Amino acid sequence: MTTTKKWPRRVALMVAHCAGMVDLVALPVWVGTLISAYKFDPQQSGGLATLFLVGAVASSLFFAPRFNRLNRKLVASLGFGLSALAFGITSTQTGFGMMALCHVLAGLAAGSALSVTHGTIGRSANPHRMFAMVGLALGIFAVIFLGAVPNIVAAFGGAAMFQIFAGVMVVAAVTSLLLFPQPEQAQGTDFDIAHPRFSKAVWAGVIGVSLMALNQAMVFSFFERIGADRGYTVEAITLVLIVLGFVNLVPAPLAALLQKRLSAEKVVTTGPIVQAALALLITMVAAYPAYVAGGAVYIAVMIFTHTFAFGLLSRLDPTGRALAATPAMLMTGAAVGPILGGTLVKFSGYPAIGIAVVIVAVLAVICFSQARVSHTAKVQAAA
Template identity: 60%
Template sequence: MTTESWRGRIALMAAHCAGMVDLVALPVWVGTLIERYRFSPQQAGLLATLFLVGAVLSSLVFAPRFNRLNARLAAVAGYAAAALVFLAASRTSEFALLALLHAMAGATAACGLSFTHGTIARSANPHRLFAIVGMALGVFAILFLGATPNLLASFGGPALFTVFAGVMAVAALASAVAFPRGVVRSDEDLIAEVSHLPRAVWFGIAGISLMALTQAMLFSFIERIGVDRGFGTEAVTGVLIALGFVNLLPAPLAAVLETRLPARHVLLAGPVCQALIAVTITFGSGFIAYAAPTAVFAAVMIFTHTFAFGLLSRLDPTARALAGTPAMLMIGAAIGPILGGTLVQLFGYPALGLGAVVISSAAVVMFSRVFAARGAATTTTLEIA
């Protein structure tokens, strides 16, 4: 089974959706913890943060070992364990136990995701394949955001963790049946394996992490913003479903524009668009000012990250950096829910918009350094030659 077969790609789609569930589920997740479990915004944000912290630490452990372990077995084991942990979470409402289970769920799911993204990075065209799994995530978002609120209304808060367990179980099964092998490494890749990652890669990792921080900080409270402004649960759920449909577009669009749109332009514009949307959501008034920017908010991250993924796959042929995608995404996202909850509790929702401006500005600086460092490395190589 290879990354160029559709059976292999479908397995990667399922694994990507499971591992990236936080990108889709955070509004419902945090909202459920506040509404159904009666936790404060700060407590709810902390639980989501613990999931993401577990994911970061797990990815930091497994990403450097991507080329030494069996990717298929690691993905199956990670997602199967995550399914069991989420099932256990559905059986308790105690904060301390939920905190432990959130951290364990993040660690196990990120194990599977690290090997999923590392395998994608070792495909013939990582940009295109990442766009394909990104489109699958858009479909998953529609199904999740359309069905989960109704399940919560019928069965209560534990239904959320039961759904998560089911998603992880499907990913484990798909990985067991059809998880693909990456492209065989060249001699140059083997030499690069023992070298340090280029500075440009580290700047790219920092930029993605900062965008993930902005994404998680605001996205965690998207549902609460709409409900607290009096738009009603049905209207807010409709906006989230619309967001899922919009999320179908950025990944295939990024694939089509791969050779037509310079990665530099996308990476510098992405954080700026993120900040503008965040300010519009948190400072706007009226339903349209809330609904329209909310529907496109996640799409900005998906589109920008697809270009970043393709660029980093070229800068790091070993795929170690991209096997660490959960870490680079979730080290920022881990801080987002607890930071957002603290800002909301102390200063209200507008503070989220102001925070997004500051963080997005830093992301622009980091992405600009990717190309400066890349250019310096190219110049040095030419001088040596």
């Protein structure tokens, strides 16, 4: 268990979560800026975002198994600091090759910090509630980011976006250095050995989260471009993003409120179905009201579902190692999403994304249906 009872420690986790999950909020602006300001095609733009996510995945896969043997404060502060440096360098570049390298380095650094952040949340007294808190913080961050950054980029150019990314990472690095929670008791090699390898239920939950992240990234990476290509003004698209940001304030506290009232197993099997329906609405219905309705709640579905999935995985794996791999879960899917979505758009148009989301959603439901806590585990958790 970790020292998350005091608010300064919780704030540190909230800031770290917002910085590490910046892709979840920024993808439409990120990809859209690479297309409009840097003149990369959709496949290249999606590829650059994918490189950041690939770096984060690789880093998470390395650090997650070692989570209980790490100096978490050091990893978090150094990771965010190095990511800030990489984004700062990115803001000075215009060539695809150098920008690609910087995206990979930024992802590697941020992924290490986010991995220990999520593992620490997983070892808190109530992982579901703590993850809901950081999810609310991410929602507030999204309102500010999506309301301000598109206008800043329009006024000052694409480099401003990467400078903002760097600034966010600097804040997270300093906060982590000063306030990041530490374990209340030793949790080293012996702690990991005392617990068995991940069960099939854990792996099923991990894959299910990854598939939902894939669907989210496929649609949301091109949400801004879908609107622009349909002739919507920058103001109209920005309005949807602002509404989306405010809507995202709701699912995390709602998930915390309903923790004891809803079955986590039922929530995680319903989430992908709702996600697929919204994707079809966004990609196949050309009317602006449909674009607004689908886009405004699209991320909220993922936040709500993932909060229950996070709590479910914390019960399936008490070591925190599976939850330390949360960046890998989310970003494996998210890494494939932008480039897969860009490829589908390039050759078949936006409706192809909607069809792909439906197929992936079916696979996610199958996986989540296997991620169930056994009766014995429920008894132990209650005790």
